[in-house]
Amino acid sequence: MEVLxxxxxxxxxxxxxASYHLARRGVRHVVLDADDAPGxxxxxxxxxxxxxxxxxxxxxPDAPVPPAEGHERANVFVPAYFAAYERAHDLPVERPVAVDRVESVPGTGDDLLVVHAGDRTWRTRTLVNATxxxxxPFVPRYPGQEVFAGEQLHTVDYPGPEHFRGRRVMVVGGGASAVQFLGALRPVTDTLWVTRREPVWRTEPFDPEAGREAVAMVEERVRAGLPPRSVVSVTGLMLREQEAEAERLGAYERLPMFDRLVPDGAVWGDDPAGVPGRGRRTEQVDAILWATGFRPDVDHLAPLHLRSPRGGIQxxxxxxxxxxxxxxPRVQLVGYGPSASTIGANRAGRAAANAVARTLSSRVDA
Structure with missing residues (x-):
């Protein structure tokens, strides 16, 4: 079998x-993508x-984003940019290929990694994980979720604001996506905003230096082997011009996390008499939008035992x-932790390609 x-x-x-920089260094590789199309x-x-x-x-790398007028759908514009990039640089992408697991096979001479996807396998000396x-998607568990009679959606299933017109929506989550959803929803319907922590608002401009500082703080966690947090968790939240109307309508008056859900809404606090469904505060809602983030997609790497005792991949x-x-050290992770943002992803792709080249060179020397 060919060894990549x-x-x-x-x-x-x-x-x-990562593929662009690997190709520039003459590293023979393949890109396995689970989707049917680029993007x-x-x-x-x-x-x-x-x-x-x-x-x-x-x-x-080496391809500026084309100018956009602003009205273009992001789920069309950006995939078209990615597709053109793959063609222009002749990147070796195979799709759809959904990787099941990656294993290390001792006794194969160079202790190779084997990538499995259904009945297909690839043997390789190094791996760059960019999943x-x-x-x-992450949805926390709270009492009463199974009895709530309304609609529950996560960010991945968000159908747009018109879907919720005329319904009261509770947005759960303290990140930038929750702020953005509220900005779109509040002008067309009634909303509630619920977060575990009091939001921290950023007033000063978010310049490149602030971005580097934020990325550095996230890097500290992954270097310590802790699970990564989002960059916005250290940058704070900002309201953009398109969220001004929602702010005027009171969309960002935050409530603490509820104690339980009931068929028609949420309850805060325990009823002194212990009567089910009652509490110090009850709010009726028709839908819940869980803007509660995501977790790294790395389960296929479990056979490699990369996680530290502290829960993250160091x-x-x-x-x-x-x-x-x-x-x-044969494994590189990009789009993980500090490189989960698009800016960090480019830097990580270059760093990963350099690390792969060093690993291959050291094997040749050995």
Whole structure:
């Protein structure tokens, strides 16, 4: 069986960046993508999301993002950009290929990695994992979720604001996506905003220096082997011009997390007499939008035992090893932790390709 020098899993921003830099270094590789078409997670975003709504799309290496007028659907515009990039650089993408697991096979001479996808396998000396988070939506568990009679949706299933017109919607989550959803929903319907923590608002401009500081704080967690947090967890929240009307209507008057759900809404506090369905505060809602984030899509790496005792995959402590799994230096992670943003993904793709090249060179020397 052919032995590749590297396999990249995922063809989103981070995967394409890694493939570009691997190709420039002459590393023989393949990119395995689970989707039917180019675009990464962008192709799955809701139709109502336009280019004027997105927080920004970083340029792929050697290919600036085409100018957008703002009205274009993001789930069409960005995938078209990615598709053109794959063609222009002749990147070796195979799709649809859904990877099941990655194993290390001792006794194969160079201790190769074997990538499994159904009945297909690839053997490789190194691996770049770029699977992101989109396929791992996170919904916390709260009492009464199974009895709530209204609609419950996560970010991945968000159909746009018109779907909720005339219904009272409770948005749960304290991140940038929750702020954005409220900005779109409140002008067309009644909303409630519920978060576990008091939101921290950012008033000063978010310049490149602030971005680097935020990424550095997220890097500290993954270098310590902790599960990564989102960049916005350290940057704070900002309201954009398109959220001004929602703010005027009171969309960002936050409530603490409810204690339980009931068939027609949510309850805060325990009833002193212990009467079910009653409490210090009850709010009726017709739908719940769980803007509660995602988890890294890395279950297929479980056979490699990369997780630290602290729950995360520990990465290297230097810039050169910032994408390298300390438990197995053959494995690079991009789109993980600090590189989960589009800007961080490009830097991570370059760092991962450099690390792969060093690993291959050290084997040749050995």
């Amino acid at each position: 020098e590297s396999v990249v899993i995922g063809a989103g921003q981070a995967g394409l960046s 990464g997670a962008w192709q799955h975003r809701w139709d109502a999301l336009t280019m004027s709504d997105v927080h920004g799309v970083a340029d792929l 992101g988070t989109w396929r791992r 990465l290297g402590a230097t810039l050169a090893t910032s994408t390298t799994a300390t438990a197995d």
